[in-house]
Amino acid sequence: DGGITQSPKYLFRKEGQNVTLSCEQNLNHDAMYWYRQDPGQGLRLIYYSQIVNDFQKGDIAEGYSVSREKKESFPLTVTSAQKNPTAFYLCASSKRGDTQYFGPGTRLTVL
Amino acid sequence: GIQVEQSPPDLILQEGANSTLRCNFSDSVNNLQWFHQNPWGQLINLFYIPSGTKQNGRLSATTVATERYSLLYISSSQTTDSGVYFCAVVVSGSARQLTFGSGTQLTVLP
Numbered sequence: 365d366g367g368i369t370q371s372p373k374y375l376f377r378k379e380g381q382n383v384t385l386s387c388e389q390n391l392n393h394d395a396m397y398w399y400r401q402d403p404g405q406g407l408r409l410i411y412y413s414q415i416v417n418d419f420q421k422g423d424i425a426e427g428y429s430v431s432r433e434k435k436e437s438f439p440l441t442v443t444s445a446q447k448n449p450t451a452f453y454l455c456a457s458s459k460r461g462d463t464q465y466f467g468p469g470t471r472l473t474v475l
Numbered sequence: 476g477i478q479v480e481q482s483p484p485d486l487i488l489q490e491g492a493n494s495t496l497r498c499n500f501s502d503s504v505n506n507l508q509w510f511h512q513n514p515w516g517q518l519i520n521l522f523y524i525p526s527g528t529k530q531n532g533r534l535s536a537t538t539v540a541t542e543r544y545s546l547l548y549i550s551s552s553q554t555t556d557s558g559v560y561f562c563a564v565v566v567s568g569s570a571r572q573l574t575f576g577s578g579t580q581l582t583v584l585p
Contacts, residue, residue, distance in 0.1 A: 397572065401516075406479075406561055406575035422572060423476075452516055456573075463508060464563075464573060466518040 367391070369468035370455050375472045377442070377449065381417040385440045385470045387455030396438035398448065400424060407454060414460065429465065437446055450474045476567050477502040481576035488552050488583050496547040496579045498562030506565035507538050508573065509547050513558050521547070521560075552583045 368389045377383045387396065393454030395414045399407035413432040427446025432438055438457075442449045450473050456464040478501040478567040491558055498507070507575040509521040522529050524545065527537055533552075538545040549556055559580050 399575075404577075406577045407563075408575070409572045411573050422514060437493075453514075453519065463506075463520060463523040466510075469516045471516075 366431055368390075368455060368457055369454075370466060370467040370470050372470060373468070375470055377474050377475060382442045382443050383472065384408045384438065385453055385455075385472070386440070387467060387470075388436055389438075389457040389467075390436060391457055391465065392435070393457035393465075394435070394460050395458045396432070397458075398422075398438070398440045399454045399456065401452040403456060404467060408465065410453075425461065476503060477564065479505075479564055479574055479576035481560075481562055481579050483579060484577070486582070488550060490554060490583055490585050492552050493548070493550045493581075494552060494580075494581070496549070496562075497523055498545040498547070498576055500545075500562075500564050502543075503567040504540065504543075504564040505567050506573075507545055507546070508559050508563050509536055510561045510563065511544075511558050512561060512578070524554045526537050540554070542554070547583075552581075554583045554585050557581055557583045 371386045388449035397412040398410040401407045411430045429441045453470045455467045458464040480499045482497045511519045524536045524538045526540045533550045535548045559578040561578045563575045
């Protein structure tokens with residue numbers, strides 16, 4: 365099946381820990397994106413990548429890091445510098461300039 | 476940056492009713508998408524509609540780019556239509572990232 369997968373579905377983190385969220389796509393899309401959603405709000409862009417080995421900061425990049433070593437994969441690391449990381453994280457991909465398709469999301473909770 | 480405003484913020488309907496959701500945006504856009512977020516959080520693409528009108532079953536959408544708004548119509552609503560509807564745009568000349576509105580929470584009662 366073609367699509368976007370995210371893992372894990374739920375993630376719990378202790379304060380001070382870094383955690384990495386996985387995003388994989390087999391749609392042969394060039395561009396990939398990470399968004400954060402807080403309760404009752406829309407999505408906000410964290411990072412995006414339009415090509416392998418290149419990525420750009422979005423509106424709320426502080427406390428997050430990414431890598432894009434393979435076309436299919438765009439992992440997001442939530443570092444201890446992110447002051448309020450509890451949120452729903454969504455990954456998306458698209459052909460350049462085209463419709464974005466979203467994965468099922470990861471719910472991160474800081475204990 | 477661009478402002479994306481959706482109205483109404485909340486909408487409660489009886490099953491079978493029709494509804495119109497509105498999205499206003501403050502700048503020229505290359506891309507406009509409508510999404511439905513189900514209770515499990517999955518975002519489902521409804522329409523890619525930077526301009527014009529499209530229909531898909533009971534749903535249709537119209538974007539008037541020159542007047543900077545888009546409308547999503549839901550006819551004969553069903554309980555499975557419940558969830559949050561988001562409008563998202565890509566600003567002309569930008570690097571293709573979507574800017575989301577804050578959504579319309581739709582509840583369809585049986």
